[in-house]
Amino acid sequence: MKIGIVIPAHNEAETIAQCLASVQIAIEQLPPTVQASSLVVLDSCTDDTLSIIKSVGIEHLCCHSQRVGQVRDIGIRHAITNGATWLTCTDADSSVSADWLLQQIEHIRHQKTDMICGVVTVDNWSHLSLYTKKAYMAHYQDKMGHRHVHGANLSFSKEAYLASGGFAALACHEDVDLVNRFEAQCYAIIWSNRVRVSTSSRLQARAKEGFGAFLANLEKISLC
Numbered sequence: 001m002k003i004g005i006v007i008p009a010h011n012e013a014e015t016i017a018q019c020l021a022s023v024q025i026a027i028e029q030l031p032p033t034v035q036a037s038s039l040v041v042l043d044s045c046t047d048d049t050l051s052i053i054k055s056v057g058i059e060h061l062c063c064h065s066q067r068v069g070q071v072r073d074i075g076i077r078h079a080i081t082n083g084a085t086w087l088t089c090t091d092a093d094s095s096v097s098a099d100w101l102l103q104q105i106e107h108i109r110h111q112k113t114d115m116i117c118g119v120v121t122v123d124n125w126s127h128l129s130l131y132t133k134k135a136y137m138a139h140y141q142d143k144m145g146h147r148h149v150h151g152a153n154l155s156f157s158k159e160a161y162l163a164s165g166g167f168a169a170l171a172c173h174e175d176v177d178l179v180n181r182f183e184a185q186c187y188a189i190i191w192s193n194r195v196r197v198s199t200s201s202r203l204q205a206r207a208k209e210g211f212g213a214f215l216a217n218l219e220k221i222s223l224c
Helices: 016-028 049-056 068-081 100-110 130-139 158-164 174-184 211-223
Strands: 002-009 035-043 059-063 086-089 094-096 115-122 154-157 189-199
Touching: 002 016, 002 068, 016 035, 016 049, 016 094, 016 100, 035 049, 035 068, 049 059, 059 068, 068 086, 068 158, 068 174, 086 100, 086 158, 100 115, 100 189, 115 174, 130 211, 154 158, 154 174, 158 174, 174 189
Parallel strands: 002 035, 002 086, 035 059, 115 189
Antiparallel strands: 086 154, 094 189, 115 154
């Protein structure tokens, strides 16, 4: 089994090193029978993201898309071309758990699955209002069978990805769109809270309607 880990990045110099370090720890937990490699796809970066990636020797591609769906797709198809049979996505402002990949393998081994939708935890609440934290916690279901979709914690088989058409070239919600197409084609999906990622609580989101925008909207409500 060969796992391809794809990470899109747009001006993520402040967070990319921590992200890559967490992914490397997850890779080191794998048994010898499983191979895994990381690929960062840099999209229109103008900061030091590229130099940081080069300093740790991670494979990378560069593009100028500004549509995260297309950026993810570029990376996924590159990983497939290089032999990956299971693909897993996270984001450059996120850190994966040490057993992130192991938990995915356990799911695959014990239950037929074409996709795993994992959960995220917020890395820091200190700059957010108590209302935002309470509203988020009331909304979020950190349990098996949840129905949350996060591009920062989404994995799938090569065969199902290619058959579904892959990530659409969208600026946001490309993850929800892909999951919807998997469901429409009756692929087996596991909604797991054992596959975990910690993600940034920054409000200046790279995707205008992404996770950061969701938190920012809660903050606006708290001020009303």
